[in-house]
Amino acid sequence: MATKLNLREFNKRNIYNLIYESDGISKLDISIKLKLSLQTVAQDLSELKQQNLIKEDGVFDSTGGRKARVIRVCEDVKLAVGLDITRNHVGLVIIDLKCNVLKSIRLRHEFKNTPSYYNGLGEILDKFLSESNIARDKILGVGVSLPAIISADGRGFSYLKVLPAPVNLYEKLSRVIPFPFLFFNDANAGGVAEIRFRGPVQKIVYVSLSNSVGGAIIYTDHLSKGDNQRSGEFGHMTLREGGSMCYCGKRGCADAYCNAKILSDITDGDLEEFFRRLRNKDRVCVTEFRKYMKNLALLVYNLRMCFDCDIVLGGYVGSYMGEYIDDLMEAVNDRNPFENNGNYVRCCNFKMEASAVGAALHYVDGFLKNIR
Secondary structure, eight states: OOOHHHHHHHHHHHHHHHHHHSSSBOHHHHHHHHTOOHHHHHHHHHHHHHTTSEEEEEEOOOSSSSOOEEEEEOTTSSEEEEEEEOSSEEEEEEEETTOOEEEEEEEEOOOOSSHHHHHHHHHHHHHHHHHHTOOGGGEEEEEEEESSEEOTTSSOEEEOOSSOOOTTHHHHHHTTOOSOEEEEEHHHHHHHHHHHTSOSOSEEEEEEESSSEEEEEEETTEEEOOTTSOTTOGGGSBSSTTOSBOTTSOBSBTHHHHSTHHHHGGGTTOHHHHHHHHHTTOHHHHHHHHHHHHHHHHHHHHHHHHHOSEEEEEHHHHTTGGGGHHHHHHHHHTTOSSOSOOTTEEEOSOOSSHHHHHHHHHHHHHHHHTOO
16 A cells, blocks of 8 residues: 555655656646646655755746746766776776766776786776766766676676686675676676667667677667576577687687677777778778678678667677668668668667666666655
8 A cells, every 4th residue: 555655755756757857847847747736846856955866957938927947957966887897908987867978998907817907906996986086975886797698686697708707706896896786798788878878769689799799689678688698699699500619619600700809800909990991991901891791791680580670789890880881781681581771770879888888877777766
């Protein structure tokens, strides 16, 4: 049975969420949209203001009479941190409650299961936060993205071969991360960040083309994880029977043909340099990119046949695909018996540290759901 306290919390949360979703709103509009009395709205606004969750930010243009005050959320009252751990690098971001990226870095820090690695990671995090000049008590938590199949509780993993990580990785990181934290699959996290910045979208399949290939299946803003937390493992779909060896130990996986290293290894690990040479018509880069595109088109086509929705390219390679998307569409169309426009193949909107941002979003969403 609902109690007065339950109802008050419900109304207060709805008021806050309406303000959060708006680009500034008046007290009267809140009352009208939520069908609440002005007295109830005023009381809850007063409490939200005392909690520093909202602020008055100017006035609306007058429509006659007294100008209404513009009410907005205080974006920086709480913050979340995203930490992306890869074999050779770490990426860090700080986001506010409106998911604005306040600061980000990516540093070379080769993963090793040694005290020096973990201590170094703690030092990187501490320096990053210190240079950001933010109060530590504002931090809701740290989302840690990994190239792994993550356990349901977010504190372990059932499969991780890209990094030489120990099974007690959570315990080791807990010694150097002085905040609540959980693990998230890197490709899933990238998909979560992408859907947040695409506006209203019913469903997408997100393909992460980084040093390993993964993905995310998102329906009506909901991430589908599958029965065993393995949904979106597109990198292990078979593209070539008996083909090239994948890091998983099987042959012919999409990862062996579509990961970013296939391109960046040509330019000593520098993907940006590869695409610079590609634009300058370097013969080797042009030849290898054609092979890469042929395999990527096959992967995208298969995903389109399976899910019949937009296929969004993200990860390292996805960030560079904008000027080549028409060529990819054409290659996909050559196989597709149902369509010939290919406009369902899209580049990611979120190019900067998407996995770290998606992991951090967990803590923002948790905060928004628990406004009291």
